[in-house]
Amino acid sequence: MASEVAGQIIGGTMGEVLIREKSDSNIELGDLLVTGTKESFTILQVFDIRYGSQIPELTRELAAGLILEGRGERVNFLDEALRNYRVVMARPIANVTGNTVRTPKRLPPFFSTVRHVTNEDLRFLETDPRGKVFIGNVRSGSKVLDIKVHIPGEEMFTHHVLVAATTGRGKSNLVKVMLWSIIGTGKFGVLVLDPHDEYYGRSGPGLKDHPEAKRFVRYYSPKPPPGQNSLVINISSIEPEHLEGIIDLTDPQREAIAIYRRKLGNHWVENIIKGVVEEKVPERSISVLQRKFRVALGVYYEDNQFKTNNDTFSVSSGASTLDQIVSDLVSGKVVIVDTSRLTDEGELLVGSMIANKVFSRYRDAKGSDDFRHLPPVSIVIEEAPRVLAEDKIVEGDNIYSTIAREGRKFKVGLLAITQLTSVIPRTVLTNMNTKIILGNEMALERSAIIQSAAQDLSTEERNIASLDKGEAIVSSIFTRFAVPVYTPEFEKFISSARNVKKDAELVVE
Numbered sequence: 234m235a236s237e238v239a240g241q242i243i244g245g246t247m248g249e250v251l252i253r254e255k256s257d258s259n260i261e262l263g264d265l266l267v268t269g270t271k272e273s274f275t276i277l278q279v280f281d282i283r284y285g286s287q288i289p290e291l292t293r294e295l296a297a298g299l300i301l302e303g304r305g306e307r308v309n310f311l312d313e314a315l316r317n318y319r320v321v322m323a324r325p326i327a328n329v330t331g332n333t334v335r336t337p338k339r340l341p342p343f344f345s346t347v348r349h350v351t352n353e354d355l356r357f358l359e360t361d362p363r364g365k366v367f368i369g370n371v372r373s374g375s376k377v378l379d380i381k382v383h384i385p386g387e388e389m390f391t392h393h394v395l396v397a398a399t400t401g402r403g404k405s406n407l408v409k410v411m412l413w414s415i416i417g418t419g420k421f422g423v424l425v426l427d428p429h430d431e432y433y434g435r436s437g438p439g440l441k442d443h444p445e446a447k448r449f450v451r452y453y454s455p456k457p458p459p460g461q462n463s464l465v466i467n468i469s470s471i472e473p474e475h476l477e478g479i480i481d482l483t484d485p486q487r488e489a490i491a492i493y494r495r496k497l498g499n500h501w502v503e504n505i506i507k508g509v510v511e512e513k514v515p516e517r518s519i520s521v522l523q524r525k526f527r528v529a530l531g532v533y534y535e536d537n538q539f540k541t542n543n544d545t546f547s548v549s550s551g552a553s554t555l556d557q558i559v560s561d562l563v564s565g566k567v568v569i570v571d572t573s574r575l576t577d578e579g580e581l582l583v584g585s586m587i588a589n590k591v592f593s594r595y596r597d598a599k600g601s602d603d604f605r606h607l608p609p610v611s612i613v614i615e616e617a618p619r620v621l622a623e624d625k626i627v628e629g630d631n632i633y634s635t636i637a638r639e640g641r642k643f644k645v646g647l648l649a650i651t652q653l654t655s656v657i658p659r660t661v662l663t664n665m666n667t668k669i670i671l672g673n674e675m676a677l678e679r680s681a682i683i684q685s686a687a688q689d690l691s692t693e694e695r696n697i698a699s700l701d702k703g704e705a706i707v708s709s710i711f712t713r714f715a716v717p718v719y720t721p722e723f724e725k726f727i728s729s730a731r732n733v734k735k736d737a738e739l740v741v742e
């Protein structure tokens with residue numbers, strides 16, 4: 234990237250520095266510009282561009298008319314770079330002196346020149362990647378720089394992450410890349426609830442292709458490939474609180490559940506499905522619950538036997554699956570749970586059961602020696618409003634909102650992926666201290682994200698609307714400013730990651 238002069242500051246305010254663009258410097262929306270010396274400089278980010286002209290508007294209209302009507306061969310004064318130009322609006326986002334980065338509180342000198350950012354300027358963002366999660370490369374507009382952005386994993390995961398974008402902008406791709414970068418470290422347990430069966434890579438590239446996958450990636454699926462695990466969960470592991478915020482229940486239904494649980498212990502679900510009548514419970518409540526369980530679990534009772542229309546919930550097997558998953562997480566693995574064959578409610582219930590189990594394991598260990606050795610756990614949930622939307626948590630917390638609120642104390646965090654940020658309550662959003670914002674053309678969604686971001690993104694509206702696939706803005710309490718990044722496409726990333734690894738090994742040998 235050229236380090237020549239790209240423009241000159243001609244006025245403005247702290248929030249909007251005006252720069253006249255040098256005619257050939259191709260400044261784009263989102264570009265990072267630099268003013269100052271190599272040792273001490275200010276980074277500015279472009280958020281809008283307009284035309285500027287020395288020629289009065291009427292004259293420009295006349296000149297355009299002459300050209301359009303074929304009488305304007307000689308109207309060349311308009312081309313002059315001196316008289317017509319572009320004015321760039323940019324916001325100072327960081328003052329850098331050596332390795333110290335500060336939020337700008339002074340305007341850069343009047344009339345100072347600006348240039349495009351270079352790799353050298355941003356070296357301070359490069360840190361030792363150990364214990365960190367790779368997010369992508371720094372981006373200036375749509376130009377990808379050679380600087381990799383890593384965020385400390387323990388802090389980021391336990392303070393929750395929100396990944397927001399319209400469909401198809403690369404949310405799942407980004408999360409796959411992030412997870413790839415931590416597999417094999419054993420430092421984090423990550424649970425991925427995967428409704429589209431796209432993370433493991435059953436029939437294409439995926440996390441299974443990681444060189445350390447054998448030891449550090451576990452896949453639970455109703456149809457597991459050889460060597461992986463069956464996702465079978467015994468219905469006796471279901472507790473009434475697992476249903477909160479997942480299955481809509483009325484008060485009489487809740488009461489009925491409480492009675493069954495008290496009287497029949499672990500066999501409460503089974504007996505409801507079977508239709509065993511309990512005193513004080515109206516039959517109607519039971520038949521409604523039977524229907525709800527049939528939808529969520531796929532389990533019903535017919536011809537004197539239990540039947541199931543999926544292979545996940547079982548009356549007879551799967552008693553140790555949840556414990557197995559929790560123990561995988563505790564030993565620093567990425568656990569992918571393929572819920573693609575379940576109904577929405579079934580999937581969320583499985584998630585809720587695992588999340589509850591992990592959370593209680595960590596909460597119970599808190600304060601003990603054991604706790605210090607437990608790795609942080611992050612729970613990746615796709616289409617998060619299904620459990621985090623306002624109406625899902627009004628009646629009381631479900632496990633996800635509990636984790637969003639107090640998980641940090643217990644080293645358990647959420648990584649919530651969403652197309653809709655606006656339906657998630659502010660209290661939950663403000664607890665999510667890292668937001669990875671990909672392209673979004675819906676103004677309402679952009680403003681919900683911007684309002685809850687860790688940095689002032691008020692000028693970023695237009696940038697967010699114009700982000701292409703893989704282009705993101707990372708706003709986090711763990712970055713000094715909102716960093717524009719590009720996350721590579723997973724397939725390309727893993728082939729280059731493998732090459733890098735080979736190179737590194739060669740050096741060692």
Ligand SMILES: Nc1ncnc2c1ncn2[C@@H]1O[C@H](COP(=O)(O)OP(=O)(O)OP(=O)(O)O)[C@@H](O)[C@H]1O
Nearest residue numbers: 399400401402403404405406407702703720721722
């Ligand atoms: N960084 C990238 N560069 C190029 N292509 C990308 C990038 N990220 C994603 N894609 C492509 O865009 C498509 C959609 O990506 P992805 O599935 O990650 O989007 P998404 O935001 O998760 O969508 P959805 O909301 O449907 O889940 C994929 O086919 C992927 O190959």
Ligand SMILES: [Mg+2]
Nearest residue numbers: 404405406615
């Ligand atoms: Mg996706």
